[in-house]
Amino acid sequence: MKDREYMLGNAAIARGIIEGGGKVISGYPGTPSSEIIGTLASMKERDFYVEWSVNEKVALEVAAGAAMAGTRSVVTMKHVGLNVAADPLMTLAYMGVEGGMVIIVADDPGCHSSQNEQDTRRYSEFSMLPCFDPATPQEAKDMVSEAFSFSEKFQLPVIFRSTTRISHGKSDITLNDIDINTKTPFFTKDVDRWVMIPKNACVRHPQLIDVQEDIKNELQNSRWNKLDLSESSTIGIIAAGIASVYAEEAMIDLDVEASYLKIGTYPLPDDLISKMLDKVDEVLIIEELEPFVEDKVRAISNDLNKAIKIYGKDPKLIPRDGELNVNICKIAISNAFNVPDKNNYYDYADKINSLSIPERPPVMCPGCSHRATYYAMRKAFGSDAIYPSDIGCYTLGVQSGTVDTTLCMGGSITVASGIFNAGEKRPICCSIGDSTFLHTGINGLLNATYNKSNITITILDNRTTAMTGHQPNPGMGQLATGEKTIEVCFEGLCKSLGAEFVETVDPFDIPSTIEAFKKARDYEGTSVIIAKQPCVILSRRMGVKNLPFHIFIDKCNGCKACIRLGCPAIEFDEENKYAKINSMCTGCGSCVQMCKFDAIVEVSK
């Protein structure tokens, strides 16, 4: 028996990369994709190159370059990252690759940790690149490792679409052998192929169109698609990717007899769909997010000489938004085909509501420096100012009134410029994290200084990419693998981008930080505040331990100034009207500076 291990989906995908002989792996962190590179970079022995790139466009181009040189490469990102990388993606489809290249994109149906829930399969159709859509972590691992040779066969990069439940699911995984072939990289000069000037692009585009039929034929006979025709039933169910395991469980639970087509690859297996439609009078399509399979099924059905009832995206059946699950599938099957659900469902709603459980949204950690930065920012700029923000832990500052917009990675500075250019007279102060600034904020700052935006930009430099799990970035002097490298100087970078007011502050020194923000506010032109203080999780992991604080209740007059900081380590005793500090205190000292009564002191004193 082969080795079986209990693995995170992303670790299984990482294993698939190694089994398939991936030799250059790049990516930008983004939930739910981050642990793929995290797993590879933390391996002690490696015969591949792995990097955290500065953004997804860069990452895709690095992987493309490696594949041009005949090396098997991978790029990883979350779904919205592919928007950033869409420019090289679309033309790389024309150029193609020499070594197998897999573009791993992790979708987030249900927006567990994302600003939208776009469906990457649309990009596959748009770019005309084949796409693999696994149903389980095991399939994910096996698909990735096989995707390399498929990519080489057609000399095209392959999109691999994961979703939250694949990437952050865990499963027993049967391992295969690791590819030990080493191919010497060699870039073959070929202007017609690698230089996409119009003359060459016009040749490559029809070639890409022509090869689609061959790709489809090869994929539809692969083991990732499965058609089971029922002899006795006239109903059919088609399910794609992760939705297929939900559909299969629902069918077992409802004990329904139906023809069943499981889809795991695109371009869609037309012939299998036609075979299914020949056999049935009505069909239900179960897929997460977009009606991608459904549109095609409707198109194929239009060409048939038979009327087939097609069910799919419909609020009463399969919703177009959010995640699917077995219950949604059962209801859809039940409603579409009038199959009774014999289960008696027990509704706890009344009992749950009677308890009125308080909400528990994610919050900034106790001791997070962003809390202090936001406090000082608001003190200096006031509640009337406009606060565009960005994507990272600091988006959680939405509760402190300093996050007025969040559009996309890097969208804080540029949105601030736009609001200023619209003629808004109130002060504008935006916030962006260190990694996000290096991702796509640099362009925004350059645009702001060049076009004379009178705005303040706050770089929340917590010395890491915190939200996605503390990945290194160029501001830290450390590579993905932990090896030392250059450390980008934010002050120097901002100045060279044209910012003439640049000041670095320690946000835990709240009075100085407020003063710096006031100067930035009054400065005519683009001003930059760099609030530098390591992420509390990271610094504690590195052994930095401050003494916690304590509140002397005799001195506390219950004014709640410290409570308003919103730190999970400070509680208020409503009965006795005093504040107290709990065991979560990390000793950052921010609350001490709120207290006018000297009630808060370090525990040792």
Next chain:
Amino acid sequence: MSNKVSKFDLIISGVGGQGTILASDIIGKTAVISGYHVRAAETHGMAQRGGSVVNHVRIGCDYGSLISINGADFMIALEPSESVRYLKYLAPGSKIIINTEPVYPVSVLSGKSSYPAISDILNILEKDHEVIAFNATKLAVEAGNQQAMNVVMVGALSRYLPFDEKVLFESVKSIVPPKTLDVNKKAFMLGNKIMESH
């Protein structure tokens, strides 16, 4: 459920930072060693910042990782109010092991909302479930570190899982950070022992 596709469906609920993932890892790994297929779903990312978290662990399951409404056989709640939030996943009559030590959300700490009495929570749960409630955080402190509360809960669950408690204990030893080994061994034993009185 009429045609069950899973031998044992478990919900683990709690608060980000309490170690729900480690708890499900110990159980999942032991299940694989014991020859079962396992599927698990975890909360990562945004929701970990002190937010509400839920893990689904399906032992002897070869389908999806998400447990159906009313599908779970068992719940371990690392925080009392978090048992209620995910109650819909439980089958009526299923068992709940609950840590009675609350973790208050910021809205409660700052007095903006209130937290129900633990006795009210238990009364509601006991209407439809067999509830085993004790302060696992205190036991973890007794073992040497309150962070070991998740392992206390795994210890308490051990006799209900469809595999050998000894194999589970070996998994605890192999998964927890080496320098916390003694504390976690003790935490597991304390959790395991408290069930003798139930």
